[in-house]
Amino acid sequence: MSIPNQQTIQQAHTRITPYIHRTPVMTSAGIDEQAGCPLYFKCENFQKIGAFKARGAMNAVLSLSESARAKGVATHSSGNHAQAIARAAKIMGVKSYIVMPRTAPEVKKRGVRGFDGEIFECEPTLAARESTLADVIRKTGATEIHPFNNYDVIAGQATAAKELFEEAKDLDVIIAPVGGGGLLSGTALATKYFSPGTQVFAAEPAGADDAFRSMQSGKIEPSQSDSIADGLLTSLGDKTFPIIRELVKEVITVTDAEIVSAMRLIWERMKIVVEPSCAVPLAAVLKSKEKFKGKRVGIILSGGNVDLGRALKLMTE
Amino acid sequence: MSIPNQQTIQQAHTRITPYIHRTPVMTSAGIDEQAGCPLYFKCENFQKIGAFKARGAMNAVLSLSESARAKGVATHSSGNHAQAIARAAKIMGVKSYIVMPRTAPEVKKRGVRGFDGEIFECEPTLAARESTLADVIRKTGATEIHPFNNYDVIAGQATAAKELFEEAKDLDVIIAPVGGGGLLSGTALATKYFSPGTQVFAAEPAGADDAFRSMQSGKIEPSQSDSIADGLLTSLGDKTFPIIRELVKEVITVTDAEIVSAMRLIWERMKIVVEPSCAVPLAAVLKSKEKFKGKRVGIILSGGNVDLGRALKLMTE
Known part of the structure; x- marks a missing residue:
């Protein structure tokens, strides 16, 4: 496997x-009116x-x-x-x-079991997760599929932006x-190969700003992991960081209050349910209006799996 | 104006x-799996x-x-x-x-003002609303546009079902x-003229079951108005009731608990924001599974304007 290129992303999409x-x-x-730019x-x-x-x-x-399929797949998450792997x-x-x-929340475990995934529980530490996974792989011969530090996974995630470029032409900016x-x-x-004139921005919680710091230091910085955007607490991998370092123009960080406010805006105005991590790019646009004024901006809304009770607490505090 | 027919609904749509x-x-x-039938x-x-x-x-x-346009339009709501009239x-x-x-909630007033609507406040009784509206019309010569007891309004609302029939073919049932x-x-x-083989069901809160009772008694019954589905508390009008009486097969009533449960399902599974009134038809399907088993069922999701704090509180209590 090597870094995905135009052909491998196209093949992944097909x-x-x-x-x-x-x-x-x-x-x-x-x-759009609040942001001062058209958003897709x-x-x-x-x-x-x-x-x-x-x-x-x-x-x-x-x-x-x-032959690999015959032995199964494994991951820790x-x-x-x-759920995505089990499905x-x-x-x-x-x-x-x-x-x-x-x-892990019972609803997540039910989700995995609903797709016949076999769950191995471990202590809630990265060390325990990794050693348990190593055990499982040793016993089963399953192939590990890492959540992000894997070129096939990266090529698959690239298809979201590819589809966006197919529908929203001539974007000046894309933010994930x-x-x-x-x-x-x-x-x-995907931007490099399918919309090379578009600038790539990243949005990150200020409480887990390891990507921001990694871009400054030039090496992968550990994450502090303090944000409500619980999908964005991990630090970068040795496969993702070099791509990001080369191709991403800037990482914008936003506070939890800004994330909640953007999440609320999406729920109220767009009538869609998104999780806190998903609202981070819009929060970045609203925080940095001068950067995006009048530009055509694409935003990847990453997901909508949120506990409604927790959402209530966040939005009414 | 007379009861909308195929041509007037088509014209309204255009x-x-x-x-x-x-x-x-x-x-x-x-x-679909929970309901036991495919839902559109x-x-x-x-x-x-x-x-x-x-x-x-x-x-x-x-x-x-x-000439009527020159004098403006008026309504109480x-x-x-x-907001729809102001827009x-x-x-x-x-x-x-x-x-x-x-x-009325400040957010609703802001919505009307955002479309340059001129607001006349009155006491929160039907009598005060009607007499204030009569005053406004006397002074301005504006045309009243009633929220439902108006054939042009009815023809406009018919276009939602018309569009649904164009995309989801051969529906056995439609519920509003x-x-x-x-x-x-x-x-x-719309069903009579564009999908005559489809049966029409209605869904209504049990705490405001005037349509259910009207269908039984054969005359317009007053509403009791006790439900969280605050968009569905009004009683029928003399223009809407005869149409409903002739064409609607059955009115299914559902409790507030059933409404909240259906609303939660829509938010969690479909990742969309809907208001309580909007969840009433799905609640009816889930309550009466035997009626709809295996049938192709169209549901009009009526709206998503809800106070987020209130909605989340209802769903997580």
């Missing part, structure tokens, strides 16, 4: 298209399993050899990637082994949120 | 198309002003004579119809006079919520 939604691109005159939202909250992760997982499972595996008739912290960098590096590569 | 969204039809495999949701929560009311108001304003009037360069109870009956009578007429 490969996964039967198994994913082509999600709609939505606009909102009211939000690629609504991956409507994607299968409620998030873009369905794309990368599907591409990774479809790209396995017959407490979130959307877990992709089930579609292909492949076993999936999912390592999850025992503290950044956690581990799978979506962002995929978005950046 | 007339309003430049000014409204053709809203998407969404599906959800997860909800016509998403009027994505309509201009966030509700189907944009259709009827637009058709009514566009249908006015030049505390909700979506107020339609602004588009056509017509004055709008909106009578609202002084207790019923308050005053504008959407339901329009839906029933």
